[in-house]
Amino acid sequence: MLTTNPFDDDHLHEECGIFGASGSEGAAALVALGLHALQHRGQEAAGITSFDGHDFHTHRAMGHVAGNFDRDDIIRALAGEVACGHVRYSTTGETALRNVQPLYAELQSGGFAIAHNGNISNAMRLRRELVRRGSIFQSTSDTETIIHLVATSQYRTLLDKFIDALKQIEGAYSLIVMTPEGMIACRDPLGIRPLVMGRLGDAVIFASETVALDVVGAEFERSVEPGELVIVQNGQVRSIRPFAKLAPRPCIFEWVYFSRPDSIVDDHSIYSVRKEIGAQLAIESPVEADLVIPVPDSGVPAAIGYAQQSGIPFELGIIRSHYVGRTFIQPGDKVRHLGVKLKHNANRALIQGKKVVLIDDSIVRGTTSLKIVQMMREAGAAEVHMRIASPPTRHSCFYGVDTPERAKLLAAKHDLGGMTDFIHADSLAFVSIDGLYKALGESHRADIRPKYCDACFTGDYPTTLTDHDESSAVDQFAMLAERVN
Amino acid sequence: MLTTNPFDDDHLHEECGIFGASGSEGAAALVALGLHALQHRGQEAAGITSFDGHDFHTHRAMGHVAGNFDRDDIIRALAGEVACGHVRYSTTGETALRNVQPLYAELQSGGFAIAHNGNISNAMRLRRELVRRGSIFQSTSDTETIIHLVATSQYRTLLDKFIDALKQIEGAYSLIVMTPEGMIACRDPLGIRPLVMGRLGDAVIFASETVALDVVGAEFERSVEPGELVIVQNGQVRSIRPFAKLAPRPCIFEWVYFSRPDSIVDDHSIYSVRKEIGAQLAIESPVEADLVIPVPDSGVPAAIGYAQQSGIPFELGIIRSHYVGRTFIQPGDKVRHLGVKLKHNANRALIQGKKVVLIDDSIVRGTTSLKIVQMMREAGAAEVHMRIASPPTRHSCFYGVDTPERAKLLAAKHDLGGMTDFIHADSLAFVSIDGLYKALGESHRADIRPKYCDACFTGDYPTTLTDHDESSAVDQFAMLAERVN
Amino acid sequence: MLTTNPFDDDHLHEECGIFGASGSEGAAALVALGLHALQHRGQEAAGITSFDGHDFHTHRAMGHVAGNFDRDDIIRALAGEVACGHVRYSTTGETALRNVQPLYAELQSGGFAIAHNGNISNAMRLRRELVRRGSIFQSTSDTETIIHLVATSQYRTLLDKFIDALKQIEGAYSLIVMTPEGMIACRDPLGIRPLVMGRLGDAVIFASETVALDVVGAEFERSVEPGELVIVQNGQVRSIRPFAKLAPRPCIFEWVYFSRPDSIVDDHSIYSVRKEIGAQLAIESPVEADLVIPVPDSGVPAAIGYAQQSGIPFELGIIRSHYVGRTFIQPGDKVRHLGVKLKHNANRALIQGKKVVLIDDSIVRGTTSLKIVQMMREAGAAEVHMRIASPPTRHSCFYGVDTPERAKLLAAKHDLGGMTDFIHADSLAFVSIDGLYKALGESHRADIRPKYCDACFTGDYPTTLTDHDESSAVDQFAMLAERVN
């Protein structure tokens, strides 16, 4: 279900990618390229804001970067040497253009643009208080809360106002902010969402992933550190750490699925970690089989690792179409499992009579896994074993990832036997949480202060969930969105 | 395998795919699904014609099947139990909607719809004669010639008129024809382009490739034979062979690149043949290296074959984006090789310091190969060896494949040393023509009556080229297209 | 005069306007302007074909001239010093783009473009015979018959072929034809539809009405005569009359409604004739009243004539909106007569307590008249008298005018009393047929050879109606259109 169409896909989805460039002629063109490389982090909408030393220019659009931001006239209109942008994935009801980032406001100090990857977990509580005092919200986005906190802050300088705002918010945030004085990139004290910094000649670049640096030809410099504000002003870069220091907890799912395999996140190559997870899986859950088959495309690196570790040959047993659309009419019941067939087709000549090990990165609802197992059987597979390159996904994420409600998570409803039955596999195994940490170079997951946020697997949330304590933050914003549309 | 953006890609391109369904409720929906599975054979335009027992219905559109034929209203309007369709790839100037197939005409006998994969190599000569006698052409397509030959034939029955027309045309044609009396599928006497037949319950299905049968859930029955007409009328299937029997010459490039890896063409699995070509390549042109890296996606099966034969590990050293658009502005010269970077990015962490063997299916102009070799070097590769899973492409195709003029073919301009220099590789090798035949189960290419059309490699064209004798058929039609637009 | 929304309007509608320019730089721009001035003759689609001395260029579009042909890129692409164009009004089902004129074909002699105002009344019979002999029709338009007759004519020169074709067709036709050798304008032997000729410097201009000459700044020269072919070749103009001479019968409805009031048709100013019809109406059917009120806009000239003759003041008692769209939701039954109110609103302050005479040009179904009478009463009119500036419309037109079937014509169903009751007027009167001829300078309508085609009023058709003898030509083509769409 796949990739062309994120909405009928059985994956968790990163909700955003951000990119900024400061000090480069044609900065908006760099941002467009960078966002294009980050498109997998959000396919629903994109936006770019530039500053030409005098005026801010913004263009936002529903849809992909290509098709919207590869037009000369649009890029030329985004004049200036400083620009930032955002790609967004979001659930229905919150998709209006006014929610597309970067958000922009005219403050007393001048223009203020902000692009945000993450989720503020006390946004509703803050919003109610701001409205009570006369602030008028334009969007249903949690990010707008930050702007109003800055606008109404009693501090004198813009930087102090901004830090004042950050100190009031909870949750996950990697931010790129543009003001007439310069660009600020920052990462929340736990560093939940990634953010890296690079150089392209004299220009300073910020991006959610290193792959975006590669595409524009920039050199990777370092990750922005958890709790750090990097300020670029008149070509000078300086760093501020206004928060009490905490042990970082970057999101472990970036290595499991979110980031592109050619990215390096917090010093670990995504591709290598995924191969290593596959190898761990082969060690923990071996199986006697003829072929190792990846579920394309996200299962490929782990399948290579599994094949190399086990010695079973890696083969393309499932072929994926690049031309998937939304829906096709199904004439009667003659055509079954159509969605999955349009995207994936069994390589029948290869599979006939073989014992196969399927490798996928994760299971969310299990619906796609079921269809793929059935597809293997219909193509004549003798046995179908499924191996998953992450632990069972049992908990919702409140830090900027689109998770189905818990009741829909396969692993929240069934034990391993139940899941195996549900997907009709001959066997099913997940990598262990310790196996996952091993693939990242740890000996095991520490019970106290584990090195990563793994709440979706363990339920161990690293922050308080203010809005969520009341009910669900997601629900409140969804209601809000519905009421004002 | 398939590319998001065929236009900046260095490949020969199949110009068409065809699909027909007779005797199934909602036939047009099956055709839409089938065409979707054949989308890699033509991304520029698509069309479907149905017959409801009384009236013919046609919808044609520029663009992909998804987005045009996945709409309920369009499919419902294409009523009836018989339908056929066409996907088309074509060069600029011939892309007007009136050239999109199926072509349709009202003859005295009633409606006549035709979908064609291939190219008629004496179409210009026939057209001039028909116009002289008062025929008026609607399109610049060679296919329309067939319709006018049928309309003006002196024979009495429609079938005789159709055979009369076929006997006057030369070249490559797999056809699906619909008349009020039934559906006719046929393949030229040499069987240059593929065509298969399947069953879905009582319905009879024709398709360019078996993958389209898989997607609709149909069972593969057999290939339509070279020179055979299969007639489906009132649920009955019969076969006619009106031509003198010739030794078949199916296009060998279907196994090299055109067909999807999960298709079986004339009894050979595409995936297996490609893997075997890779293995032959490893035997013929071994190299000492650390990694075997496919150029995604079309190089993957041969790379697996090369890796398994050579024992060098298969790794994803190039990551391909699924979100490629047409063009992006490039700000100054800071961003080099942008086209290829948007689509392909080096897996830097993997490649650094390694000797790599790149596997690609073919080289046409060589421009993409050059960029990919440079990308490997910039990512730190110690050595870059290129291995190509087909012989050098030196000649134009006149049988329905979009080939650049000879002067642009890298192998027509350079010897192996020149080509190696051009792409900046440490070494370059192509599989031999005999190696290619070996992968197809032959001991070698027979000088007399070789089993396949391999004219693009050998210049040995299996038919006379009537229009081409005068000048180039392609040029004449291009001029025609220009004059009437 | 013209209506924003012809479809909820109670008028007969001219089906076409044509315009040609030969010998002028940028001829297509002149044609676009000319067609714009003829837009009232056809609002559904427009097309222009140009010839640059080497190639023909065509652009056709559904919709108005403005919005389609006021774009630089489109006009520039229509290169050359010779061009012709067409605006079209047509009924549903025949509106596909391939029916939009000029029609174009590649004949042996080269390109052949044709624009037609009128209707060929034996087109179906000719078409059947042509198809039997192998001709393939692209459209459901009667005009295409002419092209196939030319293509298959046994005569040697193109001009002879064209005359051969004309001699086989019956009905009404004003034509502009373009070939590589020059432009031919012609009018059927009865001159049913209008066609005029003018000069703009060295260029020769043809147009359906003089208003199109005015707009491009051309000088009116003369009408093309019934049965005349005017040939423009290398700047030379010559005239041929290949038909036996007949007494002309131009369509009298051009003066009643079709042509613009600022046009002069066959030596009579439209505006003056309409005013004179109003005066005749005042003489024939006087009424004691306070105000003369035109139904805007087409009733205005006759109302001025009525007011001047009767001495009753002319006043704007109905205000017409320029912003009418198709339909608006009507919430419950609170809002009555909405269609007419959106377009027309009573000038309430003026009408209150007054006796009013409404002047309209014609009544077709009577539905609009009823609504307007009611609107006057609701606005407080004391008496409402309706006077119509044409005789009762009782018969269908088969010469290129869109007429409802006879059963829907108010005057075919009711006598004067019945019509008066139907529209709820205090009195109703139509100008007499002799009064109409008087307004055109005749003493009365001659029973033998009347000077005009007035078949819609009298049923006296000036030609045989071949297709119509079989059933209705309109119906046959409508069925044809339905079958092939």
Place this chain on the structure above:
Amino acid sequence: MLTTNPFDDDHLHEECGIFGASGSEGAAALVALGLHALQHRGQEAAGITSFDGHDFHTHRAMGHVAGNFDRDDIIRALAGEVACGHVRYSTTGETALRNVQPLYAELQSGGFAIAHNGNISNAMRLRRELVRRGSIFQSTSDTETIIHLVATSQYRTLLDKFIDALKQIEGAYSLIVMTPEGMIACRDPLGIRPLVMGRLGDAVIFASETVALDVVGAEFERSVEPGELVIVQNGQVRSIRPFAKLAPRPCIFEWVYFSRPDSIVDDHSIYSVRKEIGAQLAIESPVEADLVIPVPDSGVPAAIGYAQQSGIPFELGIIRSHYVGRTFIQPGDKVRHLGVKLKHNANRALIQGKKVVLIDDSIVRGTTSLKIVQMMREAGAAEVHMRIASPPTRHSCFYGVDTPERAKLLAAKHDLGGMTDFIHADSLAFVSIDGLYKALGESHRADIRPKYCDACFTGDYPTTLTDHDESSAVDQFAMLAERVN
């Protein structure tokens, strides 16, 4: 009256029309109809907000009401028994969708929607102060100032907050406001812009003009009085007058040009006043001539008045096309005065050799007048006299009317002789300011407290112009718009 293409038209333009309906099922449908009838007050954009007792719903669109708000799905989505809407005319740069009204905000008290006709002349000063205190503006519209004043007001009830806001603003405003508690309509203390109130069954309707009441079938009740707030809550209507009473100064240009001729504004029929201005003009500036010719359509009522007073016949000497688009290519200099010819054409047969009096409502730049005089001469007029049904327009308007800068006003640059020369007329006359007041039933214009705002003629502005004192309000907002786009 109304023009198809306002941009090549030489008129001042009203910038807005507003409409509200409270207590009617399907209120949004009524608003769509009402806005359609007010389309002449603003053609650039339209918006409707409804309230269904629980949620607010808004739809805004660039373009006309028809084409945007005549779609079932859109109207159905605007659920509820209370709705208001707005049509907008505006200059380039301020046309973004976020400026289209009704503006909407979520205040602590709930939703707040506002539609505004007029212009706040101290909006810039207020905005700067609000931004200083932390308010964030979404638009460049002066109207948004009101919302922020309400949001940040220290008063307790929403009504008190709203009055608090109104007391801080200066200039012209007719407002319709919607809150969860009900609808408020109000008019500034001078009543500069119009606003009327009507009844449709139990529903209360507010509209800029009575013509909008006519179209929905509502009965006119009374004008909202200058300085009055009318509050509709649970079906009850009450009235508040929170301002010190001032002598009203309604805009006199409503009678000259802005309002539709079938509207009644502050007890005077627009059509009758215009006819009376024409009669005054005939008395003040008679001329010996053969024909009185209106410049269509806005000059028609005054021309009828002039003709009736003078006894010279009223004739349609200029025919106006209903199909005017933006621009057409002009091939070389052969086609002169094209813009005006596309829209207006001389009725040549009528004018030839005649002395004509042209009647127009006003002259702004004079460019159209020049072209029309020339058109008359080219059509053969013996003499061309121009009479204008308003005094010379010499001053800019700051109350919601789009006026060119003073330097472009013909009457600000030239005396009568200069103007006569500029337009090439044989004579030119304007009605006197006293003549204009006479047509409205006054004996003359009172020097002290004249009854109308006539600042565009006299420069006598009835309010202070706070922003304008600093520089031009228009310019500041234009700069603002440019900076944030």
